Amino acid sequence: MDRTLVIIKPDAVNRDLVGEIIHRFERKGLKIVALKMQLLKPYVLKEHYAQHKEKEFYGELIRYMSSIPCLLMVLEGKDVVSVVRKMVGSTFGREAEPGTIRGDYSVSNQANLVHASDSDEKAEEEIKRFFKEEELYQYNKMNFDWIYSRDEKYIEKEKK
Numbered sequence: 001m002d003r004t005l006v007i008i009k010p011d012a013v014n015r016d017l018v019g020e021i022i023h024r025f026e027r028k029g030l031k032i033v034a035l036k037m038q039l040l041k042p043y044v045l046k047e048h049y050a051q052h053k054e055k056e057f058y059g060e061l062i063r064y065m066s067s068i069p070c071l072l073m074v075l076e077g078k079d080v081v082s083v084v085r086k087m088v089g090s091t092f093g094r095e096a097e098p099g100t101i102r103g104d105y106s107v108s109n110q111a112n113l114v115h116a117s118d119s120d121e122k123a124e125e126e127i128k129r130f131f132k133e134e135e136l137y138q139y140n141k142m143n144f145d146w147i148y149s150r151d152e153k154y155i156e157k158e159k160k
């Protein structure tokens with residue numbers, strides 16, 4: 001199965017949207033394999049957001065992301081990176097489609113509630129940045145047989 005990193009950002013924590021956001025991922029059928037609350041240090045955020053270093057919003061982005069604790073989670077599922085990106089919606093809240101997390105709850109460019117990895121390579125890198133190996137759980141979920149078809153599970157086993 002594939003994995004992705006999700007950060008539930010300080011605006012979501014402040015606005016009591018943590019439960020709603022996690023609920024959406026659970027209802028979709030994604031598996032939580034790691035979850036923790038953490039006050040992110042500016043030096044880690046600077047590494048995480050290095051691609052935006054030259055942008056004028058960079059300083060404020062680091063300040064906001066380190067202002068109060070975030071929730072960090074790793075989700076597992078087939079093609080989970082693109083599934084989660086679609087659920088999160090496009091970056092700017094005012095432009096994000098209704099039905100997506102940002103489209104339903106954000107009207108801001110920066111305070112857009114959630115960060116989600118944008119590729120499998122980035123997901124691997126970002127999960128390593130925020131989680132130790134022993135914080136990632138492998139376990140069987142009771143509902144697994146009802147989340148994917150037999151074919152999907154069979155193909156997955158063949159790939160291993």
Ligand code: CMP
Nearest residue numbers: 052057061091109110111112114115116
């Ligand atoms: P995220 O998906 O975490 O990736 C980079 C973050 O930078 C983005 O969400 C926003 O929080 C922020 N961001 C991107 N573009 C802008 C912008 N034009 N103005 C302010 N913040 C931005």
